[in-house]
Amino acid sequence: DAMVIQNPRYQVTQFGKPVTLSCSQTLNHNVMYWYQQKSSQAPKLLFHYYDKDFNNEADTPDNFQSRRPNTSFCFLDIRSPGLGDAAMYLCATSREPQGNRYEQYFGPGTRLTVT
């Protein structure tokens, strides 16, 4: 089945220790997104790639970086995690907009704990 895969599902890191979360997709979608979701809140878009074009949201902290080495993979790097970065990190994909079709498909998320 075509899908969005995130690894690991649970990640524990220490305060200030860099961490990388990964996302892969078998949907062959052009667009990939990273969201941060804190408890009982809406997902908050951090950035997205349209093919190789990187788009950063204005309020995404510099502490968050992303890489997309190819169509299938995208990584979220948190350079110096703080306690406030503990959250669920969601990867999503969408195809290049075609007519009225523009759904985003989410992975299962990576729950990050910062100790």
Added chain:
Amino acid sequence: QKEVEQDPGPLSVPEGAIVSLNCTYSNSAFQYFMWYRQYSRKGPELLMYTYSSGNKEDGRFTAQVDKSSKYISLFIRDSQPSDSATYLCAMSPGAGNMLTFGGGTRLMVKP
């Protein structure tokens, strides 16, 4: 005021009830409307997708969009305990634009 408002709940209903979940929005440019279901500690799962106004039905789920009132609804018929989850509405002004999410409504269906 948030661009998309959604009552956080929790909304508790007995099994078999008809559930109505709603979102209001302020941006009249929104054209694409989606409903996602999110189980605890899982990623959102796309349930329904609607473009512009009107109704869309899929099994026990019906999505309604009233652009004149800036109001969208998701109806669940014959609700089941497995429908217990958080329901997020999301919308966008155009294909290629980013989604704006509501905060989610937590639904509990009791056997």
